Amino acid sequence: MGNNTHNRISYFSDKLINDIALPERFTFPFFYEPHRLTKIAAAKLQHYLETQTELDHNFGLNGNQDGLAIGKMFGVLVVQDTEGKIGYLSAFSGKLAGSNDHVKFVPPVFDMLVENSFFLKEQEIINTINTQVSKIWSDGEYEHLRHDLKQLSAQSEQELAEFKKQLKNNKEIRKKLREQHKHTLNQDDYAQFEANLIRHSLHDKHQLNVLTQKWKQHLGEVQGKIAQFEAGIETLKNERRERSAALQQQLFEQYVFLNKDGESKSLQEIFSTTIYGKPPSAAGECATPKLLQFAFANGYKPLAMAEFWWGAAPKSEIKKHKQFYPACTGKCKPILGHMLKGMQIDEDPFLQNPGESSKLEIIFEDQYFVVVNKPAGLLSVPGVNIQDSVYSRLKLTWQTIEPLIVHRLDMGTSGLLVVAKTPEAHKHIQKQFLKRTVSKRYTAILSKAIDQAEGEIDLPLRGDFYNRPRQLVCFESGKRSVTRWKLVERQEATTKVHFWPLTGRTHQLRMHSAHELGLNAPIVGDDLYGTSAERLYLHAAYLEFVHPSTNEKISFDVAEDF
Incomplete structure (x- = not known):
């Protein structure tokens, strides 16, 4: 050092x-x-x-x-x-x-970068292999052969396609000749005529086979020469792969x-x-x-x-x-x-349960489903360390009915949650969520004053594999995530907004609020994407969907308590 x-x-x-x-x-x-x-x-x-x-x-x-x-x-x-x-x-x-x-x-x-370290020495060998691979790729003869193969492949496909088209025409002509002579020739003459047509047909097939074999041999010769170059590339790649894996393992042990x-x-x-x-x-x-x-x-x-x-x-x-x-x-x-x-x-x-002392309020209940106002801090379903949840509380209350969770809210989010009582109702309502026909509105307080009055955020999201449950904005492999929003009230250091999530991705509203390409203003109390507070200031305030039995639209509205 x-x-x-x-x-x-x-x-x-x-x-x-x-x-x-x-x-x-x-x-x-x-x-x-x-x-x-x-x-x-x-x-x-x-x-x-x-x-x-x-x-x-x-x-x-x-x-x-x-x-x-x-x-x-x-x-x-x-x-x-x-x-x-x-x-x-x-x-x-x-x-x-x-x-x-x-x-x-x-x-x-x-320190893998220290002078003369095994890492740098092995990295130099791997870089030499990369140089050798690049040298083969840029070899003039190899480039010429690849170019020739591409042209010859196209030429062979065209020639074979034209020949097959000609054979198809020949077949149509033979078919018409059969129809013409079927009733004009006697049985012996027609048999001789049919035998002649069959010879023509066999000759066509033979010619197609000859042409196919000619191109196969021609292309095979070029592919054989290319294969010699590619065998060298593959040998180098295998050596690089083995050296890289061994180097990685050696690093892990260091x-x-x-x-x-x-x-x-x-x-x-x-x-x-x-x-x-x-x-x-x-x-x-x-x-x-x-x-x-x-x-x-x-x-x-x-x-x-x-x-x-x-x-x-x-x-x-x-x-x-x-x-x-x-x-x-x-x-x-x-x-x-x-x-x-x-x-x-x-x-x-x-390991702590912040929702332990909170009350689960029933907003609506019939024989098909229940709508609850989930308090902030209570899980929707049991977690790895905490069993207390909307599911477990309803199961304890109902005893003979299995609660069927239709959708979820983050632990810190309060508001409207639908739980089905029957498999049929669960399937019916969940299908509406999946088809995005359910209307949802959230209320949030953002951690700074924002200038705009309304807008739409379209930022694709995917999970952060090595840092769950955090999400990432990813334009390559993220799933499309769209949120419409509107200003409700602007204070000196905060902004209250309404959110309408048009898709339902994990942490969508939290990410769209916090990311610099979104509102660049984390939701107050968001300990994942902003800073902690006494709670996450996000509330699911409004839900509208079709009743699974009456097929009539029903809606529920519970104002936030912040």
Whole structure:
């Protein structure tokens, strides 16, 4: 490493932190309110990022800077050293300015970019293979053969098609001749005439076979020459594939993570028991694992962590400059599960039931279905850790009837929810939701004042595979998602709006509110795409659909309580 251990830690002045109590437990990394010490550490790191001049990296904050704008996640870890002094460590996710190692930041768990590393040496071999593949592709003879094959294939198809057309005409002529001579020739003459037609037919088939074989042989000769080039390409590709897989496996074994008891596990060991089976790309490169690794390796006691985004927002996900975010679940959760083993951690909020004391209000009920006003914080259906839900409460109330959930609302969303009592009613109403014939209106409070009065948002969405349940905007593989909206009331720092979701994607209204290509104003209380509050200010206020028995339109309207 280019920098010694002591340069990596920044100490707080006693005067600055004398009145701040140290955290009793370490931060729960996947949902937290930053501790005062981590806020101070983050502010100091942000000041450094604002004033430093040595990092040649375009964060997208300066419109005049050259190069691709790439924002970054940064992390701080408040620690206590072996002498009891309190300080903090800093880290970034991935690479920064093309390097893994910078002053002020802890080093990576494994630096694959260090000079003469096995990674760089093997990467050089793989790059040489890529060059060889490119050389074959651009070989003049190979290009000429591919061009010839394309032309000859087209020529053969045309010639065979024309010949088959001629044979078809010959067949039609023979058919007409048979009809003409059927009643004019005697039996012996007609038999001789028919035999002559059959010879013509066989001759046509023979000629077609000769032509087909001629082209098959001609094309086969060219394809054989091409195959020699492609065999070389395939051999190189197989070697590249095997080398890449071996290199990836070697990297997985080099990323070894510690915990407070000094136990170490490689990436491969950690992810072998997960649903992924093997580590996802860039696992182990995030800020928090780097910070904990450095702390454990140097005898520091981790006290609290926080991560924040620095720079322009990425195009696909919701990331705001300077805003704190939890550690990612797909890449970090398995690693941190090992690294935090045996430590006292803040309580997991996902194990708590915020809707436990809330009342489930029945808006309408008949023999076919019920419409409820779901309180914010109550699940629609039982979760992995929490059983209490609209489903479980109705099942307990009805006892002999199985509640059939037609659609769902997010845990934090309040409002109208339909639950069927019979399979027939469930099928009837759910079909209306699937065909998008149900009219829905939501009310939300956005986290800033917006200028427009109404509009339509069309941003395709897909799930973030490695960070569930978060969604991404994806113009390549996302599903079309459309929301119509209208201003209700504008305040100095917030805006109340009505939403009409014309499609029903997961987190559609939350994403369309928060994303910079949408309203660029997260819904108040959205802890996934904005910041936490006492609740998510989103309410399903209006529903209209066709009754499964009477076939008449019915509607329900429950005003928000905010």
